[in-house]
Amino acid sequence: MTSSLHHRAIENLGTRIISGELPAGHIMLAENLEDELKVSRSVIREAVRVLQSLGLVETTKRVGIRVLPPSRWNPFDPQVIRWRLASKARGAQLRSLAELRSAVEPAAAELAAQNAPAPLRLELVDVAHAMRDSGHRGDVPRFLELDIQFHSLLLSGSGNEMFANLMGQVAETLTGRTVHGLMPDHPHEAALQWHVDVAEAIARGDAGAAREASDKIMRRTMSQMSDTWTEQPRVFIPVHR
Template sequence: MGDRDGSRNLTFGMLETLGREIVTGHYEGGRFPTEDDLTARFAVSRTVTREAVKMLTAKGLLTARPRAGTTVQPASMWSVFDPDVLRWMLERKLSLDLLRHFNELRSAIEPQAAALAARAGPSPAYAAIEAGLQRMEEAERGEDDTLEADIAFHIAVLEASANPFFLQFRDMVATALRTSIRFTNRFKGRSADVPAHRAVFTAIQAGDPVAARTAMTAIIGEVMEFITTAKVKQ
């Protein structure tokens, strides 16, 4: 078990380093290192190297062709819904365009998820939304983490939609929200708007899909306004 865990840790460590390097343009204009080069650089076995490269390929970052070797894929081929890829993209120099694109996706998903949650009726997921809201209120008093509380609320709404396709966005939304919320909170000089989030929960709890959609749209719309304003000031 120990050897297996150690090998897995080496693989994920290699994946993390190489993934970040690819996304930040470290290999632009040049070929990706060979298996021998990578094995020597990271002082790992060929098995570890192959597994890391296989994972990067699955994420759309690399491609292997006969005689051409392993090469870096253009950004248009990256699996941007993959939480690791999205995290690496967001960790590089802050891109307001990327934040805008992400929130445009949110505006297409989360308001509808809120409406579906209201239409679905009471379920155990409602308790998770309320718990997220309570955490946000506690965070306002310094008793919880504002970022984690906000994320918990939005993920709970996705889960309450009872739509398995929306649930697939859970990890992606959580990953991207960490950067988006940090940006907007820093720009606004305060944490999330608790009353606005409470309006979403109240509408869901009341079984009012129109009000739930409207309330969630308002939250994301405010974020888009801050991004637009910040972009003008650049």
């Protein structure tokens, strides 16, 4: 039921708020939204409740439904991320995700070396080797698939559910990078070897080596991508409570 009225209402409003079409402070009335989206009150009310829980709007009696500023949005919500990726802030969102990834993956590698279940370690080694093979062959689609699987296994193997939850976002950034032609047909040999190093370090429980090799991958990835988001404005969220 991905196309219920409720879902479409959320999609419509979420997209428009995050795109900036409905700016912070803008006030809507439930009644107007009913007319505009041609749906009933219950649909609008349920949609607004969801947007409220995402920090996109707040409701006040006698005033209406007020759009909240970006600093109030929940930047970790998958829907919010998706909407931002579809907006002008796509570059900034990709940068945020990449920065988060480079922070998290080395830590995940370290944890995976300490905690991952044995079968997962073996699979990680297999995938790393298969990555190297498909990289040498120049099989880009297969490489992408394995790349996603490798990093998913890594995050999953950390045993930290927050890290594991980033799998979806990572897949998104890797796919985006490939689709936008930012990946060469033949990945750098060193990067391929680093993936193998990470997997083998995890397999033998060497946390330090796993982190270090993962860190190399992420630093290379960041330096590769940083060109693409040159001069995306940074937003500094005020610290005050």
